[in-house]
Amino acid sequence: MISDITLGQFFPGNSVLHRLDPRTKIILTVAFIVSVFFANNPVAFAFLTLAVCFMTALSRISLKVVLKGIKPIILIILFTAIINVFMTTGEGEPLIEFWIIKIYTRGIVRAVFMAVRVILLIMGSSVLLTYTTSPIALTDGLESLLSPLKVIKLPVHTFAMMMSIALRFIPTLVEETEKIMNAQKSRGADFSNGSLVERAKALIPLLIPLFVSSFKRAEELATAMECRCYRGDKNRVKLNKLEYHGIDLAWFLIFALFVALLVCLSVLPYSFGVDNELYNILFYKI
């Protein structure tokens, strides 16, 4: 059944991360993404990796699932890595020199860490936000966070309402698609065989009725909403208001500590002037 598709990539659960306020998670995710770009030496990266693993463990989402999320972007990772290998110029003798290609140690190191950085970025933000926050909570969180923009007349509420209605109608439309597909299959339509062009063509008679009915639905829904006194966010009260709890504050503090530590690890080592082989490797500036 296609109607069992997961909306977004949300995995329902009851872990600490699931219970955090969506706004907290959005803010922390932004902070996390920024801090990932601070990390600039092996120790800082190790610390970052530990932190991401710790969060993954807390989310109770299996590591396999989380790693699967990286699959679609493997190409991008490889591409950036290769670019880094070839384009980085370092001091001293190149490791390999061939025709116009010069590969330096720094380039290889940089490529490896770039890949690690992207992987950690995806893992961290999916565990922190997309895997543990239901799309509707995400919408509510965004609406609440963006609400100051209402001052400059940005229709934040309208966008949030559109998002949540879209989410509400995904299963309904999937169900309808299935119905139309079956109706057409029963009359001999073939969706699974033939060339790509043929299959795409077979989708046209599927999409047209779907579009027509969506417009009809939209109109009916609009009338029904008007009947229920909807007039945008004018004077509107929400039943389930988002509220920060103690746990949110705790996470803000933990995260602040994490960012602070990461920044220290990335900046401080170079102000000591220590010159020792191990130290130079550990804090090799990428």
Added chain:
Amino acid sequence: MSEVIIKTENLGYTYVDSLDDDIVKVDQSPALRGVSLEIKRGEYVAVLGHNGSGKSTFAKLINMILTPTVGKIYIDGVDITGDDFTEEDVFDIRRKVGMVFQNPDNQLVATVVEEDVAFGPENLGLPREEIRQRVDSALSTVGMTEYIKHAPHKLSGGQKQRVAIAGIIAMKPEIIIFDESTAMLDPQGRAEVVEIMERLNKEEGITVLNITHYMDEAARADRVVVINDGELIIDSTAREVFKNVELLHSVGLEATQGAELIAALSGCGADISGESLTLDETVETIANYILRKK
């Protein structure tokens, strides 16, 4: 608080093709014309008519989804067709007149039952505790309390429609219009919705307008109004309306099964007469006839 809650005078409405607004079509026939009627507070009225007869247009005029082309409408003594009617007044009327539509899917807004029922009260800007209390009581009225955290798309048609009704009840309207709300439901879902409709009318004193295709539903109402080609042609008690089988046939409607049966029997030359609104009455009428024949 006036006794007459809905009053229309010479009400008419003509649909204008919104694509060519400027072109006045002379031959465009009105969807509704010359409808004058009064509905009292707490009445249970069924509105009958074949497809395109104008019965849904009538419903949409009452809660101001459409504005009449001609005529007057008074809701609870207030003229809603006046020129000085503001947006706030429209808001008030919609709060008073709730409407349940045909397709349950197309009137549920939220992804959780509880939030959908809360949608109306949220728009009214009520205090949060009041919304919570209204949602809980509305859900218990329609018997859906246990589904409070469910996703609407996982419910059956009848259950969805009950949630939609709860969403209207939570706004505490004085009138609820059911616009073919049972048309897409299976027999069980239909029975549930009709039962709730009647309970709201009898227990909460809400004025109920049931626009329907089903004669057995109409037969249960206090009063039946028949609209044909935009005109009000019958307005009487259910008992009177379903006696006149021929008139109903002439406007493309059928009577209840019992009334149809008795009419068919007498059409075959049987000298049968008596009440036939409900199944029991029909059985009794036929039994009496057979006894008399013996």
